[in-house]
Amino acid sequence: MTFLSSSFYARDVLDVARDLIGVTLLVDGVGGVIVETEAYDRDDPASHSFRGQTARNAVMFGPPGHIYIYLSYGMHWCANVVCGEYGRASVVLLRAIEPIAGIERMEERRGVTKRALLCSGPGRLCQALGLTGVQNGLALAHPPFELWRRAADPLIATGPRIGITKAVERRWRFGWDGSKFLSRKF
DNA sequence: GGTATGATTGACT
C-alpha cells in the first residue's frame, strides 16, 4: 500500500471521482474505503463554483488535493476533494465510506451502531470522521489525513447525482457496484 | 434588510 501522490488529484474530475472508489481514507486513523463519490465541475449548474468564487467556495478555486467542507441545510457538513489544475474549481463530493478503522469512535460520534448507517451519506460520513469547517482547506497529503491507494480493482457503477435540481441528466455519481455501504442503490 | 433555497438526515405514517 502506498499514499496517493499529489498528482492524483490534478486530473479531470470525472477520472478522480472514479479512481477514488476503493481508496482508503483515514482521518486521525478513523475511516475506511471510499465506496461512493460525485463529481462537480466549474461549468456545471449544480456546482457551488458555477457562479464564480465566493467566501464559501474559495477553497474550490485553490490548489488540487485540498479538502473543501461546507455546511449543508444548516446542519450537516459535506466534504469534497479539490481536483484538476489550480483554479479549475472542480471537486469530488465524498458520499459514502465502508467503515474499517476506528469503528467505536465513529459509533460514538454518530450515536448509532448499525454499520451501514455510520458513513453512508455525505453528512453521516463527515460526522463519523469528525470533519467540520475546522478542516476546510487542509491538504490531504498531510495529517490528520491519510489516503491509501486502492488494492483491489472495483466494479464501478454510475448514475445521476443525488439531491440536486440542476444538470440532473449528468451521470456523475460513481460507486462500488454492489457495496452494502452506499447512501442509495444505483 | 428581506427572502428563497439547499450536493441531508431522521422521524414518522
Add this chain to the structure above:
DNA sequence: GTCAATCATACCA
C-alpha cells in the same frame, strides 16, 4: 412513502 429541522449563503431591494 412524506415532511420538518435549521441556518448559512446568495441574491434582490
